[in-house]
Amino acid sequence: MKLLRTELLEAAEFLPGQWLHSYDAAALAAGAHAGQFVHVRTPDYSGLVLRRPFSINTYDRLEGRITLHFRITGKGTEWLARMRAGERLEMLGPLGRGFEVASRSRHLLLVAGGLGMAGVRSLADEAIAAGRQVVVLFGAASASEVYPSSMLPDEVEYVVATDDGSFGHHGRVTDLVPRFEAWADQCFACGPTAMLAAMAELARGRDGRLGVARLGRRGGPRQAPLSSAQARRRSWLQVSMEQNMGCAVGACLGCVVMGVNGPQRVCREGPVFAADEIRWAGWP
């Protein structure tokens, strides 16, 4: 965890209201892993009191850069979108626990809803670099919000669903998952909570649908403690969660989501969780 001033190198509005920022932030890129985030300081404490958390969209250790992908949703992102190249931004990071990929996983299924792409985007880079095969399923309201395929690595297979059918599959991105669930060794999802809850439901029934045999030692496989890195690597579905955040270092207990073992801090135990760590009941 570092606290440092970064410089905005490039800013581009690549979709209406959606921005990609590239920052000179070698100390952050050096320690970053897919699924982690940065906590960005706002310019005027008396106006915008809280920092804003953003997924590390991509990182490049050689160039010493990270990118952030955001949509203008309020005063914080309005201000961020007005920043110009050369201006500076203070970031705290990299923060949180990222995705856990099992060493034997060859086929990764990434499922993103809207801005959730920023949560899984760097995992595509990491997986391709490690020689894995990657399918990205992406869902948006309509064609005007579809993440451009040109911004993904060439090696990725990219499948799109839109709610209004204006591009790709007409329906939810989760409709596409059953086509790939037998192929995928692991699945990683980021998006609206309702989408993640639907993914968790799909994952729960997966073994039954696929007829996956529960092999293992007599007495069942050894259980790794819930939320340990080992347990997460064994989990078919990992989800990147979002919550209103205060400190982002685990001090204020503001950003919790309810887990099966009680409140879980998105900033510390997360933002990535194994799907079975989360208490999904009660979500739409």
Place this chain on the structure above:
Amino acid sequence: MTGGVEQRAVVDLSVDLGRGLELRNPLLVASGTFGYGVEYGEVVDVDRLGAVCSKGTTLKARIGNAPPRVTETPAGMLNSIGLQNPGVEAVLERYAGRWAGWEVPVIVNVAGESVEDYVAVTRRLDGHPGVAGIELNISCPNVGRDGLQFALDAGSAAQVTAAVRAATDLPLMVKLSPAAPDVRAIAKAIEAAGADSISAVNTLSGMALDRVRRRPLLGNTYGGLSGPALKPVALRVVYEVAQAVRIPIVAIGGIGALDDVLDFLLAGAVAVQVGTAVFADPLLPVRLAEQLEEWCRREGVTSHRDIVGGALPARRDRPSIKGVEYRP
């Protein structure tokens, strides 16, 4: 000036909060915003703080309130953590060892639902290595009326303060609520019951709405307001309390710059706690201590204590800049 070497005036920023609780500077971090002092890791050098006030600690573990628990509001934020904590036993087991190795005093914030709760937690903390003092949280707005009752009624405030006083020789700070109709009466009762210092203020109950879903935004409906929006309220409370008691006052409420620190000193506080602003700038408390020292030097005062109460109406005796002496 001799030999071209400028003499740097010595500035004394130390603070005496009574019963041997001496701080190297008047910049504390407020309870709930700094966890147990360990979370910011190497980003913040805790030994350069005046003191660390821990997250609210209760007898048994508490799971806290339903999320969402925080939201930004105009010039402030709301929180409704609901005193989530692992309980005093686990807190001591996990953190007290590290506290004992620090130079900075750790003041454990104690919360409860009954006098017996407060006393039981206090007894557990009493004499424990690493625990430098107790801040009695009788003013949390996020745990129902039970959490606040002790801070709104002078009799209840005195009762819980006296019971805790009888249970420990640790330095005892009691945290006031800005919601009390007459904070002066509460403060006087707390002082008479044996508190060594007063911290003021806790958050003020408020709420925010989710307009799209047409319901309260926070999982707990209500949350405590903090940040710059709370400062004028906190300043009024400190100003009133400083005229009512003789024990030292530690101000809390929207401190984000040196001007805020100076305001609270002039209103009668001898030290301040930085809370919400730590989220935006974890290095702020340490920097404010440096700026205060520089300010004193520039103004030609030997200690920040020289300006404490400078804005209060004239009176024969000035507010306290020193805790009461302790004779066992």
